[in-house]
Amino acid sequence: MVIPAVLILLLLTIYPFIYLIYVSSHIWPISPTLPKIYLGFGQFTYLFQDPTFIESLKVTVNLMVVGVTIQISLGTLLAILLSTKTRITSYFTLPFMIPVFISPVVVGLIWKFMFNYDLGILNYLLESIGIGAVNWLGTPRNAFWSVVIIDTWQWTPFTTLIIKAGLDSVDPTPIEAATVDGANRFQIFRHVTFPSIAPIFTVALLFRTLDAFKAFDIIYIVTRGGPGGSTYVLGYNIWKTAFYQNQLGLAGAMSVIMIVIATILAFILVRIMKGLLER
Amino acid sequence: MIGRISRTELIIRVSLLVIFFLFFMFPIYWMVVTSLKNTVDIFAIPPKWFFSISFENYWYIMSDDSGFLKKILNSAIASTLNAIFTLLLAFPAAYSMSRYKTGGINLLMWFLSIRMIPPIVGAIPLFIIFSKLGLVDTFIALPILYIIINLPFAIWMIKSFMDEIPKEIDESAYVEGCSTTGVIFKIIVPLIRPGIFATLVFCFIMSWNEFLIAYIFTRKEAITAPVGVARFITERQILWGYITAGATLASILPMLLLIIFQKNLVRGLTLGAVK
Numbered sequence: 001m002v003i004p005a006v007l008i009l010l011l012l013t014i015y016p017f018i019y020l021i022y023v024s025s026h027i028w029p030i031s032p033t034l035p036k037i038y039l040g041f042g043q044f045t046y047l048f049q050d051p052t053f054i055e056s057l058k059v060t061v062n063l064m065v066v067g068v069t070i071q072i073s074l075g076t077l078l079a080i081l082l083s084t085k086t087r088i089t090s091y092f093t094l095p096f097m098i099p100v101f102i103s104p105v106v107v108g109l110i111w112k113f114m115f116n117y118d119l120g121i122l123n124y125l126l127e128s129i130g131i132g133a134v135n136w137l138g139t140p141r142n143a144f145w146s147v148v149i150i151d152t153w154q155w156t157p158f159t160t161l162i163i164k165a166g167l168d169s170v171d172p173t174p175i176e177a178a179t180v181d182g183a184n185r186f187q188i189f190r191h192v193t194f195p196s197i198a199p200i201f202t203v204a205l206l207f208r209t210l211d212a213f214k215a216f217d218i219i220y221i222v223t224r225g226g227p228g229g230s231t232y233v234l235g236y237n238i239w240k241t242a243f244y245q246n247q248l249g250l251a252g253a254m255s256v257i258m259i260v261i262a263t264i265l266a267f268i269l270v271r272i273m274k275g276l277l278e279r
Numbered sequence: 280m281i282g283r284i285s286r287t288e289l290i291i292r293v294s295l296l297v298i299f300f301l302f303f304m305f306p307i308y309w310m311v312v313t314s315l316k317n318t319v320d321i322f323a324i325p326p327k328w329f330f331s332i333s334f335e336n337y338w339y340i341m342s343d344d345s346g347f348l349k350k351i352l353n354s355a356i357a358s359t360l361n362a363i364f365t366l367l368l369a370f371p372a373a374y375s376m377s378r379y380k381t382g383g384i385n386l387l388m389w390f391l392s393i394r395m396i397p398p399i400v401g402a403i404p405l406f407i408i409f410s411k412l413g414l415v416d417t418f419i420a421l422p423i424l425y426i427i428i429n430l431p432f433a434i435w436m437i438k439s440f441m442d443e444i445p446k447e448i449d450e451s452a453y454v455e456g457c458s459t460t461g462v463i464f465k466i467i468v469p470l471i472r473p474g475i476f477a478t479l480v481f482c483f484i485m486s487w488n489e490f491l492i493a494y495i496f497t498r499k500e501a502i503t504a505p506v507g508v509a510r511f512i513t514e515r516q517i518l519w520g521y522i523t524a525g526a527t528l529a530s531i532l533p534m535l536l537l538i539i540f541q542k543n544l545v546r547g548l549t550l551g552a553v554k
Binding site for chain 1: 292295296299300302303304306307309310313321322324325326368369371372374375376381382384386387388390391392393395396397398399400401402403404405406407408410411423424426427430431434484487488489490491495504505506508509512517519522523526529530533534536537538541544545548
């Protein structure tokens with residue numbers, strides 16, 4: 001009975017993928033009436049010398065590494081805070097889940113409004129406590145960090161939920177034993193709690209890494225890749241090349257490279273998940 | 280985690296929680312508040328914390344001029360159709376994988392790896408194919424495309440619920456002369472009903488919130504709410520009142536569903552890895 005699901009997914013993924021490779025070897029305008037020109041690997045060799053493409057790969061990786069590191073750290077902290085079982089924490093958990101379940105477009109728009117230089121509430125607050133306005137989206141460096149803040153706002157709850165579930169499922173007996181033996185709290189976390197949540201921790205890390213690799217919505221809404229290419233992520237680069245500059249073939253070649261990287265990341269995730277399930 | 284914590288630590292913990300709470304709640308509060316201000320108050324400096332509530336943004340949003348309600352309706356159609364399609368495909372697959380271990384762990388992992396494909400990568404070839412088939416900007420395009428995003432989730436999620444039903448229950452039903460169909464509809468379905476609802480809701484929310492695919496595969500007739508909201512950013516100005524009102528309207532449904540189904544939705548988000 002798995003056949004319908006498998007067939008549909010094959011039809012919607014494998015067939016388009018083969019077609020994508022075919023597209024990527026051509027100059028392929030969006031308009032079907034214009035001629036398509038065969039180039040072979042031409043667009044790939046072009047891409048590896050294209051500074052914009054290399055730069056967008058770097059931006060994607062930077063955003064991924066910085067964002068995921070912050071989200072995992074804050075997520076761990078928040079999970080520890082929430083895993084203390086009191087009445088307050090049980091009320092607190094639901095509101096923390098909201099960002100994950102609203103559209104990234106909505107998230108991008110709210111933050112774009114709050115980051116606004118003249119009208120934004122953030123600059124008003126900063127000025128009223130004497131720090132002065134920040135040009136959140138205007139300089140390359142600031143725009144990069146602003147995107148990191150937005151991403152962190154939306155996805156820290158996700159890492160929190162996974163890590164919290166890991167913490168909740170930890171068997172308390174060894175912790176009690178270690179406490180009796182006189183271990184301090186840091187030692188307990190390092191040697192008892194952490195090893196038992198390590199696999200689920202890795203799952204959170206990899207899920208976020210792969211999702212951050214796909215970044216598009218927030219970038220499109222908030223910065224459109226700018227200023228100065230500082231947030232020009234791969235996903236946005238592909239979209240713009242394909243649907244704005246009408247070069248489906250070139251965008252296809254970028255997609256092939258992107259899917260190769262995603263496959264490598266997914267392969268690592270699958271290996272770890274398999275280990276987790278087979279335990 | 281640990282029973283005894285000192286008073287100072289409790290204070291640190293609670294204040295950290297409050298800071299986190301403000302950080303995560305304030306943007307949503309600010310969105311709703313802004314949507315209820317009139318244009319003058321939105322642009323007021325310093326920002327108005329107290330103001331007279333105005334529904335002018337909502338009146339415009341809900342008028343025929345903006346056509347936003349039609350986009351909400353389009354979102355509802357696409358999301359509902361997709362949730363149904365996905366469930367119809369996922370349920371039999373999950374059943375077979377849970378009860379007969381079809382495909383083993385490798386098939387399960389193949390589904391997981393599909394979840395990891397960046398949507399933009401699939402969008403290019405699928406856009407060419409859908410254009411040839413004349414499916415761009417139709418009501419059927421998005422429900423089909425979202426299967427790629429939601430089916431792996433749904434299979435993992437339903438399977439994780441089914442795995443919790445002991446096989447002995449199936450077996451004793453077979454012994455009493457129940458057919459496979461009987462087992463599925465009289466035993467499995469009633470027992471995992473909350474899981475089935477959560478899966479439907481999960482697929483619905485994911486489709487409802489999706490932007491990139493909707494943006495590429497719709498033009499005019501089938502535009503969804505997120506694309507509609509994004510369009511209030513015009514060349515000349517950004518219409519913050521309409522944007523916040525539209526964004527609020529587009530967020531109400533997911534937030535309500537989250538409140539109702541919270542625990543089981545988390546399970547979907549993590550592909551059933553977290554129970």
